[in-house]
Amino acid sequence: MAQHSNSEHHAKTLPADLSAPAFVDTWRTRALIIGCIFLALAIILGFLSGDHWSHFLRAWLHGYMICFGFCCGGMALLMVQYLSGGKWGLIIRRPLEAMTRTLPLVFLYFLPVGIFGMTFGRLYIWSKYADWATALKEHLITIDQAHAIHFKHAILNPVGFWCTSLVVFTIIGTYVFFLNKLSLKRDADPEPNFRYWQVKFENISGFGVLLYAIMLFISVIYWVMSLDPNWYSTVYGFQFLVGEAYGVLALSILTLIALSKADPIKSTFRVTEQHDMGKLCFAFVMLNIYLAFGAFLIIWSGNSPEEIPWYLDRIRGGWGVIATLDFVFHWLLPFTLLLSANLKRIKSRLAVVCCIMIFARYWDMFWLIEPNFKDAARNLHFSIGILEYATLPVAMISFWMAYYFTQLKKRPLIAVNDPHLPQILEPEHAHA
Amino acid sequence: MPVREGTYGLLAEFDSPSQLVRAADGAYQAGYRRMDCYTPYPVEEAAAAIGFHKNTVSLVCLIGGLLGLATMFGLETWISVWAFPLNIAGRPYFSWVAFAVPAYEWTILYAGLSAAFGMLFLNGLPQLYHPLFNAPNFRSGATTDKFFLCLESTDPKFDLTETRGFLDRYTPVSVVEVEY
Numbered sequence: 001m002a003q004h005s006n007s008e009h010h011a012k013t014l015p016a017d018l019s020a021p022a023f024v025d026t027w028r029t030r031a032l033i034i035g036c037i038f039l040a041l042a043i044i045l046g047f048l049s050g051d052h053w054s055h056f057l058r059a060w061l062h063g064y065m066i067c068f069g070f071c072c073g074g075m076a077l078l079m080v081q082y083l084s085g086g087k088w089g090l091i092i093r094r095p096l097e098a099m100t101r102t103l104p105l106v107f108l109y110f111l112p113v114g115i116f117g118m119t120f121g122r123l124y125i126w127s128k129y130a131d132w133a134t135a136l137k138e139h140l141i142t143i144d145q146a147h148a149i150h151f152k153h154a155i156l157n158p159v160g161f162w163c164t165s166l167v168v169f170t171i172i173g174t175y176v177f178f179l180n181k182l183s184l185k186r187d188a189d190p191e192p193n194f195r196y197w198q199v200k201f202e203n204i205s206g207f208g209v210l211l212y213a214i215m216l217f218i219s220v221i222y223w224v225m226s227l228d229p230n231w232y233s234t235v236y237g238f239q240f241l242v243g244e245a246y247g248v249l250a251l252s253i254l255t256l257i258a259l260s261k262a263d264p265i266k267s268t269f270r271v272t273e274q275h276d277m278g279k280l281c282f283a284f285v286m287l288n289i290y291l292a293f294g295a296f297l298i299i300w301s302g303n304s305p306e307e308i309p310w311y312l313d314r315i316r317g318g319w320g321v322i323a324t325l326d327f328v329f330h331w332l333l334p335f336t337l338l339l340s341a342n343l344k345r346i347k348s349r350l351a352v353v354c355c356i357m358i359f360a361r362y363w364d365m366f367w368l369i370e371p372n373f374k375d376a377a378r379n380l381h382f383s384i385g386i387l388e389y390a391t392l393p394v395a396m397i398s399f400w401m402a403y404y405f406t407q408l409k410k411r412p413l414i415a416v417n418d419p420h421l422p423q424i425l426e427p428e429h430a431h432a
Numbered sequence: 433m434p435v436r437e438g439t440y441g442l443l444a445e446f447d448s449p450s451q452l453v454r455a456a457d458g459a460y461q462a463g464y465r466r467m468d469c470y471t472p473y474p475v476e477e478a479a480a481a482i483g484f485h486k487n488t489v490s491l492v493c494l495i496g497g498l499l500g501l502a503t504m505f506g507l508e509t510w511i512s513v514w515a516f517p518l519n520i521a522g523r524p525y526f527s528w529v530a531f532a533v534p535a536y537e538w539t540i541l542y543a544g545l546s547a548a549f550g551m552l553f554l555n556g557l558p559q560l561y562h563p564l565f566n567a568p569n570f571r572s573g574a575t576t577d578k579f580f581l582c583l584e585s586t587d588p589k590f591d592l593t594e595t596r597g598f599l600d601r602y603t604p605v606s607v608v609e610v611e612y
Contacts, residue, residue, distance in 0.1 A: 293532065300529045303521065339494075428477075 012267050012425045018412035021262035028405040035398030042392035048384050055385030057112070057122050058373065062365050062389060063396030064109040065224060069361065070251060070400065071106045072172055073244025074099030076212050077252075078179060079205035080245075085198075088276045090420040091269055095255045097183060098407035099248065100176045105403045107169055109396060113223065118161050125149070126156040126229045148229040156229060161222050168215045175208050186417050194419050216241055227372035231310040233299070239291045243361060246284040250357035253277050255408070257347045257354075264413050271345050272428050278344030281357065285338060289331040313371040318380030322367050329360035362393065436612045440563035441467075441584035442595050443570060444604040449475045452579035455602035456481040459583060462598065466587035470564070470580040478579075489551050496546025497539045504538035505531055567608045582610070
């Protein structure tokens with residue numbers, strides 16, 4: 001113990017080689033293999049299900065929203081850490097940048113949603129039955145739906161969908177480009193210029209966070225909320241925003257824990273910062289349930305026929321089981337586990353909580369998407385098609401992970417030229 | 433209670449937290465257990481060095497929180513289902529959704545109160561007399577810029593001359609013998 005504590009009293013030196021360790025390549029290979037297997041399974045299921053690839057497309061939307069969350073939520077958290085400062089932000093920065101650089105793949109994932117889901121009307125009934133009067137006459141939609149499609153036509157129309165989506169991707173892409181470019185430039189700056197860089201990133205991020213929130217709110221309204229054109233909720237975008245941070249934080253901690261087996265993360269990822277990130281996870285677990293339960297409580301109290309069916313679709317007919325498990329995975333398990341201070345300081349246990357949190361996002365997205373469709377609302381039943389949700393998103397996330405690992409390898413894992421750098425090399429509690 | 437007399441312990445004064453931590457660490461290694469560190473601000477390493485890892489405040493807080501939850505949820509259920517059932521727009525008497533918010537508030541309230549009062553109780557506060565305040569350098573330095581380690585006489589290893597010699601090895605500013 002004497003030796004152990006002596007070594008803790010001395011500051012460490014930054015490893016000479018800051019690039020990602022070689023085993024990241026192994027991760028990528030594994031991710032690709034898993035992706036291929038699950039994609040093959042998803043395609044086989046698509047042929048077997050006989051629902052004209054309907055569930056395949058729904059599962060595609062599911063996988064797309066999860067990957068979009070990782071990529072763009074990563075960008076949001078990247079900007080938040082520039083604004084908040086803190087040592088945790090320095091250690092988490094490069095993984096977050098790697099997530100943002102996956103945007104091209106996420107855009108590719110979006111295209112089938114836009115083309116098949118919207119333009120061919122396979123997902124969104126407002127585009128399939130844009131001619132609501134005829135559809136109503138043929139009893140394809142209810143009178144409420146016809147009214148909603150008619151009334152919301154100003155927003156829910158193909159031009160609006162495509163323009164909004166493309167503008168959102170352009171703006172996010174611009175931000176991703178500049179955030180990544182400037183970060184490398186900062187590394188290469190021969191002078192420290194701490195103040196200059198800090199102010200520069202703060203200025204970009206301050207407006208960026210606000211702009212991103214608006215972009216996300218608009219796009220989730222189009223991509224997910226409009227699956228049910230009758231329903232609306234003003235807190236919907238905010239729930240996605242918090243949910244993204246929830247998933248991204250869990251993924252970042254998992255990445256850092258896995259990378260900490262070797263340098264450079266091994267000698268820079270201290271228990272102090274790990275504990276801080278665990279606490280931040282706890283905060284997001286609380287904020288998430290606050291929004292989700294708050295929205296539910298308000299709609300439950302209001303008991304209005306325009307709002308309540310959305311929840312009834314997701315509770316009745318067996319969906320209550322899914323909703324309850326969603327609550328368990330999303331809040332009960334992470335909350336009770338993260339209450340413990342010790343757990344947040346032990347890597348293997350914190351990693352388990354992070355896995356639960358990512359799984360919770362997956363589960364929640366299923367609960368959000370599937371009951372929008374007529375065959376599934378208030379009727380949770382087994383079909384071959386529903387298995388798509390267990391295969392296609394896994395494949396999409398695996399391919400996304402492979403791309404993420406590729407991006408992770410492209411840059412040094414620690415951003416230098418930051419006043420926090422000497423601090424994370426100090427022994428734990430050296431501030432005391 | 434009889435008045436205790438004699439030596440309470442030996443108080444060593446240090447200028448920096450790292451010196452204190454080194455001395456505390458050394459004392460723990462040497463087998464001393466009844467000792468305490470006194471610093472003007474929290475020094476977690478000093479707490480770790482004297483073998484102080486966990487306390488029961490978190491357990492008290494958890495039990496308090498659960499009691500608050502059970503109390504309020506039970507109260508709401510009792511009022512709405514048995515004591516004074518009201519039909520509010522046809523909603524069920526047992527409306528757990530609406531009960532959740534006050535129950536949550538009481539969880540926080542009870543948890544906070546039990547953490548605060550549990551901490552005071554377990555600290556032995558309020559305490560009107562402590563022998564360490566007999567040391568003049570402790571009075572003037574412990575809340576500003578000095579770091580103290582006190583090895584208490586109740587420790588079986590404690591011996592006035594030997595312990596003083598032990599503490600001197602860590603080059604303290606001073607070592608003072610404190611009376612009860």
